[in-house]
Amino acid sequence: MNINDINIGDLLPSREHQASNVSLFLYNAAVWNPHRIHYDEAYTTEVEHHPGIVIDGPLQGDWLSQVALNWLGEQGSLDRFEYTNRRAAYLGETLTSGGRVVSVDRAKQEISLELYIKNGDGDVITPGHATVHLHT
Amino acid sequence: MPLLTDEHRAWIGTADPAVTVEVTRRDIQKYAAATEQQQVRYLQGDEAPPMFIFNLFSEIPALNKLRADGLARGGGAGPKLPLKRIMAGGTEIQQHRPIRAGDVLTGTRRLKDIYEKQGNSGPLIFMVRELAIIDGQGAPVMTEIQTSIAR
DSSP states (O other): OOGGGOOTTOEEEEEEEOOOHHHHHHHHHHTTOOOGGGTOHHHHHHTSOOSSOBOOHHHHHHHHHHHHHHHHTTSEEEEEEEEEOOSOOBTTOOEEEEEEEEEEETTTTEEEEEEEEEOTTSOEEEEEEEEEEEOO | OOOOOHHHHTTTTOBOOOEEEEOOHHHHHHHHHHTTOOOHHHHTTSEEOGGGGTTTTSOOOOGGGBOTTSSBSSOSOOOOOSOOOEEEEEEEEEESSOEETTOEEEEEEEEEEEEEEEETTEEEEEEEEEEEEEOTTSOEEEEEEEEEEEO
């Protein structure tokens, strides 16, 4: 990856994410999150009145960071990353992550990325930004 | 009329007790599998993806300390707010260096700022919390800034 070949507007590869009961169980076990809205469907719909099991906001944040990390591979580092969960997503939805280059500082080897997670309707439910630099 | 008083603002700068954790290769591998990482260094547990720090410095309560919804009773220190409905704002992470298997990390969370704004549908209170993560030598590893909004 050469900084001179990277231009504003370049698209990062997009990826589809389909959470399952198993993947949400393992994620919430790994981060030790016992909130029932991520694994107990009856409780989630009847008590907290969600339409279904809730896909964790920070899990979407992780998928968003992976857009930048997988694009960089071993050739750079992530310095700064931010995201906002704007709208909830539920088990059964297919989400799509992706991004594009918004600025390139060739002298500093630094690149700014705009990142998104979209739902099936194409609405951005989790937007974010990352600043990365390439190893010299 | 402003909702926040000097009593609320006196909490700015106060910190929760520091928490120290040992990061194991197996912890990283579990996280990497659950989040479907694609980089070998994460899947092998050599290095942790940046979002691995989510909940890493939270207390692990006994089961009898959990409420019916599964979450812990009580929660962290902080001012009692005049608005009760809490929404997640944004999360920002600065990575000074990646977390590696074997790291012994100390995280300290403090209230960085509290302020109010007039939203379209009423007043909003913004709480900004900073989690500073250092390694065993005291060098900065990561900083996380989380904003929550009460309305």
